[in-house]
Amino acid sequence: MPDTSPPLPGPFLRAEAKNLGVSDRRLRSPDFRTVFTGVVVDARIPDTVVVRSRAAMLVCPEGGVLSHWTAARLWGGVVSDNEWIHVAFMRDVRFRVSGVKPHRFRHRLDIRFRHGLPVTSPAQTFCHLARHLGLIDLVALGDRLVKKGRCTPDDLIAYAHNWPGQCRDEALTAARLVRMGVDSVPESALRLLIVLAGLPEPEVNIRLRDVDGNVRFRIELGYEDARLAIEYDGRWHEEPAQRAHDAERRSGLSERDGWTFVIVTADDLYGLPEQLLERIRSTMQSLGIPVPTVLSDDWRRHFRVDTAAA
Structure with a gap:
């Protein structure tokens, strides 16, 4: 018969089981799991860091x-x-x-x-x-x-x-490189790739507002004066509904407000960072953003380069 009693509130010492009303037989059953030697927990309680x-x-x-x-x-x-x-x-x-x-x-x-x-x-x-x-x-x-x-x-x-x-x-x-408003680890990595290469640091979490001051859109990373957005598309952006939403949003900002988008995927960031940097650099240059003639190699110590695809 399944155990319908409420789970004990948290881990406890095996030596304290009897004081908590848990028999040796039940303690050895699947109702409990061992967390560490001498410490058990009700099996219905999820295994979390807490x-x-x-x-x-x-x-x-x-x-x-x-x-x-x-x-x-x-x-x-x-x-x-x-x-x-x-x-x-x-x-x-x-x-x-x-x-x-x-x-x-x-x-x-x-x-x-x-x-x-x-x-x-x-x-x-x-x-x-x-x-x-x-x-x-x-x-x-x-x-x-x-x-x-x-x-x-x-x-x-x-x-x-x-x-x-x-x-x-x-x-x-x-x-000194930590910023406010960053939403994800890949966004942090993308910003640092740009910075370590010697390119101008992008703004984080740019908010585009309507005439009433309400936020219409948000740009993860970009350069508002030049209207350049650099956005990381994770795996969930591959879902059809999300892909359609992204396309509509970006098309509207491009056609109506003159924004240019550089879209970055996991393969770009973690497999082809050199090619990605060149794409970002050339886009910046085309929009009049000052960029160095030769990029710094500091980023290479922190990012893997896929030499087979290079």
């Missing part, structure tokens, strides 16, 4: 603070996959739990609370990850934290400027 973080805190020594990739996700940031739950301490600790990664720091941890859990602050999380993430991913994280309202670009710059930990220069460089 659930795994709560489970980790049950087995961590006192003073643990969720950090790094885990803190980034708890704050709503987008970071590369990492299977660990990361916990930071301001003292030496010795414990080993499969799936939990301890970090030991001499500097003071900047502690906030998220979902009732102790977490390193958004700015400190950003600086901690400067040691582990490349420039593109770190700026994309900063863009997302700002978009979520966790901090401002100025907050990140100020924190990185005074950062006592490792990779201060990397954190400060990335913080």
Whole structure:
């Protein structure tokens, strides 16, 4: 017979099962799953970073603070996959739990609370990850934290400027490239590709208004004075309804308001960045935007070039 009782509210120590009214037999049944050694959770509760973080805190020594990739996700940031739950301490600790990664720091941890859990602050999380993430991913994280309202670009710059930990220069460089209003990781990467190549930095989230001041359209990246829009079309733009909407919107802005569009796909950005840069540069030049004769090669350290397609 299926279990119709309400699920227990969260992870708990296996040793506490009887106190919670869970028998050994039921604990061994499919009704529960193991999160970490000694920690179980009702199988009906989804496997999320919040659930795994709560489970980790049950087995961590006192003073643990969720950090790094885990803190980034708890704050709503987008970071590369990492299977660990990361916990930071301001003292030496010795414990080993499969799936939990301890970090030991001499500097003071900047502690906030998220979902009732102790977490390193958004700015400190950003600086901690400067040691582990490349420039593109770190700026994309900063863009997302700002978009979520966790901090401002100025907050990140100020924190990185005074950062006592490792990779201060990397954190400060990335913080100075974080912008407000960025909607996605590819949009962050596209903006940085342009900037690192030495082209003028595009404006983010340009809002086109009608005579009454209402926003009619929004341009992800572009140059409003020259009426040049550079837009990233993700996979969902391939849906017929979305494709028709995009075509109608862009056609109207081109014919009525004189906007020029450079449309960028994942294949362009992540496979053929050199050809994409040349397309952007030549379009800028045709619209009278000053561009360098020779592009900088700084972008090459951060973007893969598909030599077979070049």
